[in-house]
Every structure is written in C-alpha cells, then in structure tokens.
Amino acid sequence: MSLAIIDDDFMVCTDCLMIIANDDASGLDYSLGEEEAEVREHEILEAIAEIQREEGQIAVGDSGKDDEFSSSPCACCGTRLAGARHHCVLLGDSRER
Numbered sequence: 001m002s003l004a005i006i007d008d009d010f011m012v013c014t015d016c017l018m019i020i021a022n023d024d025a026s027g028l029d030y031s032l033g034e035e036e037a038e039v040r041e042h043e044i045l046e047a048i049a050e051i052q053r054e055e056g057q058i059a060v061g062d063s064g065k066d067d068e069f070s071s072s073p074c075a076c077c078g079t080r081l082a083g084a085r086h087h088c089v090l091l092g093d094s095r096e097r
C-alpha cells in the first residue's frame with residue numbers, strides 16, 4: 001500500500017497541531033484549567049482517531065502555508081474559535097482515489 005496525499009489543505013488549529021506534531025497536549029494547560037484541558041485533549045484525540053479511521057493519516061504540512069488568522073473551523077476538532085490555522089495534509093491509500 002502506498003500512501004499519497006489525499007487532502008493538501010487540511011487546516012488545523014494550534015491545539016490540534018500541537019497534538020498532531022508532538023503528541024503533546026501539555027500546552028493546553030497554559031490556556032485552560034486542568035479539567036478543561038483534559039476535556040479538550042480528549043475531544044481532539046477523538047477527532048484525530050475518527051479522521052484516521054475514516055480518512056487517513058494526518059501529517060504536519062508546510063508551515064509556509066499556515067494562516068495566521070482565520071475564522072474557518074478547524075478541519076480536525078471543528079473549533080470555530082478564530083485564530084491561527086496550521087497547514088497539514090491527509091495521507092491515505094492512493095488506490096482509493
């Protein structure tokens with residue numbers, strides 16, 4: 001099976017990027033209380049797991065394509081909170097296209 005980019009415009013929020021890139025949600029604690037951070041981390045991990053099950057692997061893309069400020073919903077967790085969106089790509093089985 002060969003992996004190919006199936007979505008080259010997968011823009012995620014900073015929280016999601018942190019977890020996708022570093023598998024690290026500790027940064028959430030800075031902006032949220034401990035309990036809230038746990039809920040948020042869980043929400044993001046669920047979203048990532050679902051995308052990986054249904055669509056493909058999320059990989060960090062080109063930081064040159066980041067959007068410093070956007071009000072579009074995060075492609076991963078769906079937050080509508082305006083802020084930075086980071087470029088990621090979805091990798092999937094190219095044969096399915």
Ligand SMILES: [Zn+2]
Pocket residue numbers: 012013014015016017074075076077078079
């Ligand atoms: Zn997100």
